[in-house]
Amino acid sequence: MTSYDASFRVWRGDTDGGGLEDFTVEVNEGEVVLDIIHRLQATQAPDLAVRWNCKAGKCGSCSAEINGRPRLMCMTRMSVFTREEVITVTPLRAFPVVRDLVTDVSFNYDKAREVPSFVPPPGVAPGEYRMQQIDVERSQEFRKCIECFLCQDTCHVVRDHEENKPAFAGPRFLMRVAELDMHPLDAAADAGLDRKRTAQEEHGLGYCNITKCCTEVCPEQIKITDNALIPLKERAVDRKYDPLVWLGNKITRR
Numbered sequence: 001m002t003s004y005d006a007s008f009r010v011w012r013g014d015t016d017g018g019g020l021e022d023f024t025v026e027v028n029e030g031e032v033v034l035d036i037i038h039r040l041q042a043t044q045a046p047d048l049a050v051r052w053n054c055k056a057g058k059c060g061s062c063s064a065e066i067n068g069r070p071r072l073m074c075m076t077r078m079s080v081f082t083r084e085e086v087i088t089v090t091p092l093r094a095f096p097v098v099r100d101l102v103t104d105v106s107f108n109y110d111k112a113r114e115v116p117s118f119v120p121p122p123g124v125a126p127g128e129y130r131m132q133q134i135d136v137e138r139s140q141e142f143r144k145c146i147e148c149f150l151c152q153d154t155c156h157v158v159r160d161h162e163e164n165k166p167a168f169a170g171p172r173f174l175m176r177v178a179e180l181d182m183h184p185l186d187a188a189a190d191a192g193l194d195r196k197r198t199a200q201e202e203h204g205l206g207y208c209n210i211t212k213c214c215t216e217v218c219p220e221q222i223k224i225t226d227n228a229l230i231p232l233k234e235r236a237v238d239r240k241y242d243p244l245v246w247l248g249n250k251i252t253r254r
């Protein structure tokens with residue numbers, strides 16, 4: 001097994017401010033960035049705050065920015081960097097810092113609560129729901145989300161504009177609206193809830209200008225923009241401007 005010493009720059013600080021600190025730390029073959037952060041804790045910085053859980057790319061906890069790019073620390077192999085490279089690890093920029101690499105992501109939980117949940121179809125008992133395989137597969141892609149919030153962090157609508165946060169749900173939760181709006185059994189419309197209208201008027205769909213940065217950073221390779229956001233925009237526009245489509249949708253609800 002080959003080892004070498006890597007140069008790391010890690011942001012240390014809290015709500016009062018902070019800065020980058022330099023470390024030289026051992027790296028062994030096959031390790032990921034989270035291993036190195038753990039070695040830093042074990043050998044040089046025992047009070048370094050970092051959030052993690054599964055170390056398998058499935059809990060979404062270890063999100064951070066590595067050399068400026070939002071990534072999961074546990075899924076970023078050290079072998080993608082050269083041995084000479086200085087590796088900079090900073091907290092997610094779009095959310096307030098709690099301490100060191102830990103941010104307060106409650107913005108996302110607030111946005112999750114703003115999306116009304118699935119409305120079961122009336123008169124159909126659980127276990128009797130039937131839908132086509134193509135609709136199942138569409139939902140399943142979106143359900144791969146591990147809520148790492150890397151897409152939320154990278155979207156320029158909130159990353160560079162704190163003032164947009166109240167009006168914009170972000171790609172992860174617009175994707176949730178899209179999933180429910182495209183769900184053939186969702187009976188929200190019967191309950192008086194127009195998801196296309198709320199996508200525009202309450203969740204800020206119009207702020208998204210399809211830059212696709214969210215899709216690029218998604219560790220689950222969900223095609224957020226192509227499969228959720230663009231179809232939702234098309235459906236919302238149909239709903240808004242085409243009375244025949246709107247009427248057809250009402251009559252033929254899939």
Ligand code: SF4
Pocket residue numbers: 144145146147148149150151152172214217218219220221222224
């Ligand atoms: Fe993370 Fe992808 Fe889910 Fe966004 S959509 S929170 S990037 S897994």
Ligand code: F3S
Pocket residue numbers: 154155156157170171207208209210211212213214215225229
């Ligand atoms: Fe933002 Fe993704 Fe749209 S990065 S602008 S939500 S395509």
Ligand code: FES
Pocket residue numbers: 052053054055056057058059060061062063072073074075
């Ligand atoms: Fe769970 Fe990285 S520790 S995704």
